Amino acid sequence: MLTNSFIDRPRLLISAACLLLIQSLPVFAEDAGNLYNTAFDIGVGERYFERQCSRCHGFDATGNDETGAPDLTGRLSRASSNVGIYNILKQGIPGTAMLPVAADLPDSQVWQLVAFIDSLSTDPTNVNLTGTAEAGSGLFSGKGECDSCHMVSGRGGRLGPDLSRVGERRNPDELVSDIIDPHQDVAPRWWTIKVTGADGVAREGLRMNEDSFSLRIMDDDSNLWSYPKSQIESYERLQESTMPSYAQTLTDSEVDDLVAYLFSLRKEI
Numbered sequence: 001m002l003t004n005s006f007i008d009r010p011r012l013l014i015s016a017a018c019l020l021l022i023q024s025l026p027v028f029a030e031d032a033g034n035l036y037n038t039a040f041d042i043g044v045g046e047r048y049f050e051r052q053c054s055r056c057h058g059f060d061a062t063g064n065d066e067t068g069a070p071d072l073t074g075r076l077s078r079a080s081s082n083v084g085i086y087n088i089l090k091q092g093i094p095g096t097a098m099l100p101v102a103a104d105l106p107d108s109q110v111w112q113l114v115a116f117i118d119s120l121s122t123d124p125t126n127v128n129l130t131g132t133a134e135a136g137s138g139l140f141s142g143k144g145e146c147d148s149c150h151m152v153s154g155r156g157g158r159l160g161p162d163l164s165r166v167g168e169r170r171n172p173d174e175l176v177s178d179i180i181d182p183h184q185d186v187a188p189r190w191w192t193i194k195v196t197g198a199d200g201v202a203r204e205g206l207r208m209n210e211d212s213f214s215l216r217i218m219d220d221d222s223n224l225w226s227y228p229k230s231q232i233e234s235y236e237r238l239q240e241s242t243m244p245s246y247a248q249t250l251t252d253s254e255v256d257d258l259v260a261y262l263f264s265l266r267k268e269i
């Protein structure tokens with residue numbers, strides 16, 4: 001008897017404290033766990049996603065500029081836990097195209113969808129990398145001259161995407177292919193436009209802005225060129241990346257170091 005009451009009281013206190021935590025800070029309820037997160041559940045969630053969500057978020061869930069549906073494969077901006085994702089799915093995001101899932105969708109299926117979305121991001125603590133970030137950082141601004149095109153934390157060029165948080169959206173395998181095979185899947189934002197104006201000179205550059213009357217491109221030296229549309233002689237879109245492949249110029253271990261560096265670039269928390 002005596003021992004029992006000794007054990008039970010702290011236990012009661014602990015579970016009361018847990019309840020409070022769960023109620024006030026849903027973020028910590030994550031470990032209460034998604035019961036539907038086996039490989040089977042993730043597969044069911046994926047098929048549901050393809051049917052109901054991919055038209056806005058894309059088949060690979062990396063988002064779509066036209067629908068404004070964000071990339072779901074990295075850190076989410078509106079949820080930092082499984083419970084957070086669950087709440088978004090149940091409630092939608094008011095005032096946006098993101099609607100709640102059907103009210104009669106069984107909870108188990110909502111959690112399967114949560115499990116699928118959760119499976120899309122790589123937990124950095126579970127990743128073993130061969131390279132070292134320090135060496136990669138040196139290569140980035142040294143031998144690789146990556147900073148001539150890419151910005152990290154406000155320093156670098158503008159001829160490629162800002163990489164300050166690239167570790168959140170690209171996993172290590174994708175980073176390797178970004179470096180050695182840049183021409184694969186180039187987003188339209190980074191296509192090159194080749195324009196010949198009234199002066200007959202052909203220039204190539206990234207499309208910066210375009211409206212009904214004019215087009216502006218930025219060439220390799222970051223010079224801006226504006227063309228009134230009425231004076232464009234010819235116009236061509238090149239869907240290749242302006243980023244060179246580093247397959248020949250960097251060794252495997254240098255690529256590994258760069259990957260370790262890039263993967264470490266995320267928002268500080």
Ligand code: HEC
Pocket residue numbers: 049052053054055056057067068069070071072075076077078079085088089093096097098099101113117
């Ligand atoms: C009609 C287009 C559309 C459909 C269909 C759609 N979404 Fe969305 N979703 C959006 C938009 C737009 C946002 C961004 C809203 C905002 O934050 O402004 C969004 C945001 C989200 C977010 C939050 C992302 C973040 O970074 O926090 C999640 C998670 C999400 N959607 C999951 C889903 C799932 C799962 C489905 C299928 C059940 C789905 N969406 C269907 C348009 C859509």
Ligand code: HEC
Pocket residue numbers: 140144145146147148149150159160161166169170175178179182183185186187190241242243244246258262
């Ligand atoms: C001449 C300019 C240029 C140089 C130099 C350059 N890049 Fe790029 N990089 C780009 C452009 C443009 C893109 C976007 C198009 C694409 O996907 O290839 C890109 C894309 C990337 C991406 C994918 C980013 C994302 O958000 O998907 C990574 C990672 C990357 N570069 C890393 C590097 C590294 C590491 C180096 C140096 C070894 C480097 N880049 C050198 C222009 C450059």
